[in-house]
Amino acid sequence: MKKLSLGIVGLGHMGKIHLYNCLRIKNADLVAVADTSKTALSFARNIGVNKVYRDYHLLLESSEIDAVIITLPTFLHYECAKKAAAERKDIFLEKPLASEIAEGEEMLAYVKRNDIKMMVGYHLRFVTAFRKLKNDLESGTMGDVQMALATFVGSGPFYHRRRKDEPAPVPDWYFDNRLVGGALLDTGSHVVNLLRWYFGDVASAKSYIGHRFHMDFEDHVAAILKFENGTISMVNVGWFSEDMQVKVELYGTVAHRCAGYASRTGIDFVKNAIMRKIHRRPVLPIGYEPYFNELQYFVDCISTDTQPYPSGEEALEDLKTIFLIYKSRCELPQDSTSSTDGKDPQ
Numbered sequence: 001m002k003k004l005s006l007g008i009v010g011l012g013h014m015g016k017i018h019l020y021n022c023l024r025i026k027n028a029d030l031v032a033v034a035d036t037s038k039t040a041l042s043f044a045r046n047i048g049v050n051k052v053y054r055d056y057h058l059l060l061e062s063s064e065i066d067a068v069i070i071t072l073p074t075f076l077h078y079e080c081a082k083k084a085a086a087e088r089k090d091i092f093l094e095k096p097l098a099s100e101i102a103e104g105e106e107m108l109a110y111v112k113r114n115d116i117k118m119m120v121g122y123h124l125r126f127v128t129a130f131r132k133l134k135n136d137l138e139s140g141t142m143g144d145v146q147m148a149l150a151t152f153v154g155s156g157p158f159y160h161r162r163r164k165d166e167p168a169p170v171p172d173w174y175f176d177n178r179l180v181g182g183a184l185l186d187t188g189s190h191v192v193n194l195l196r197w198y199f200g201d202v203a204s205a206k207s208y209i210g211h212r213f214h215m216d217f218e219d220h221v222a223a224i225l226k227f228e229n230g231t232i233s234m235v236n237v238g239w240f241s242e243d244m245q246v247k248v249e250l251y252g253t254v255a256h257r258c259a260g261y262a263s264r265t266g267i268d269f270v271k272n273a274i275m276r277k278i279h280r281r282p283v284l285p286i287g288y289e290p291y292f293n294e295l296q297y298f299v300d301c302i303s304t305d306t307q308p309y310p311s312g313e314e315a316l317e318d319l320k321t322i323f324l325i326y327k328s329r330c331e332l333p334q335d336s337t338s339s340t341d342g343k344d345p346q
Contacts, residue, residue: 004028004299005064007089009056009080010071011040014094018069019044021292028299034059056080060087067302069295070094074181078103081118085110091118092298096189097315099181101323104316111312119298119308120315122193124246126290126297129259130194133248137198142252148199148233149249150191156183156219156239182217184209185322188237193310193318194248195235199227202321205328212240223325
C-alpha cells in the first residue's frame, strides 16, 4: 500500500509534537512543512524534512501532498482549512474548529463540496482512561449517570513556554482579544467534546466567566450543562495553575467512576532530555502518546478511505455549545478580593 504523504502547516509547540509523531508513523511520510518562522523551518530541515515553505499556500498547492496537519492558531484555521479543502487535501485540524460558528459552518461546506475528509484533534479521546469511561457508559455498569464533574485546569499557553527543555516566549496574539477566545474556547473545547462524546447534545447551560489576571480574555470558567439525556455536568476550566489536572468523575445510579490525565513531572523532562541525547534526534516526549495515537488513527482512516472521528461536524457542535456557555453567563456578586473585572470577550 502506498504511504500517505503528509504536510504540516504551523510549527509551534503542537506542530512540533505532530512532527515528532510523523517520524514514527510507518505508513506515512512527512513531505513538507510550512511556517513563517525561519527558526522553525531550520529546525525542520535539521531533522530531515526536505521541503519547507514560508507560505503555506505553496505547500497546499503541491501535488505531492495527500493530507495536511493544520496546527495554526485558531483565528487562522478558517482560511487555511478552506484553502486545503479547495486543493482537495484531507485535513487533520487541531481543535477548536474555528473562532466563530459561521466560519466553522463555511469551512465544513468547503470540505463537503470537495469530498474530502476532516478530523479535529481532540487528544483526550485517545487517552486510555477516558476511553474506558466511554466503554463503562456503553456497557451500563454504572447504571444511569445522573451527574458528572469535568475539570481541565492548568496554565494554558504559559505551560510549555516555561519549560527548561523547550523554552519559548508566549506569542503576542495570545494577548489580543480579537484573536484568542480564552480558556473556554481553547481548553474548554476538550472538555465539551469529551462530555458530548459521553452524553450527546447539550440542552441548556449556565456559566460564570472570570478574569483573575485582568486580561481581556477569560482565564477561568465554571459552567453547568444539562444534556438532553438528563445528565447534569459541572465543568471547570482554567489557565491559572501550574499544577495541570484533567479529570472526569461520573456518578451513576449503580456505580461511580473517575478518570484523569495528569501533567508530566520534572522526572519526565529529564527523561526526555536523555532520550534526545541518546537518539541524537527529536523523539516523542513522554506524556504525549495520545497525540501519536490520534495521528496514527487519522492516517489509517485516510489510507483506508474511512471517515475519521472526531469529525468536523462534531467539532461544530462543540463550538455551538461553547458559545451557548458564553451567552449563558450569570452575573455573580464580587467581593473586595475578586479580580474578575475583566471584559467578557463575547
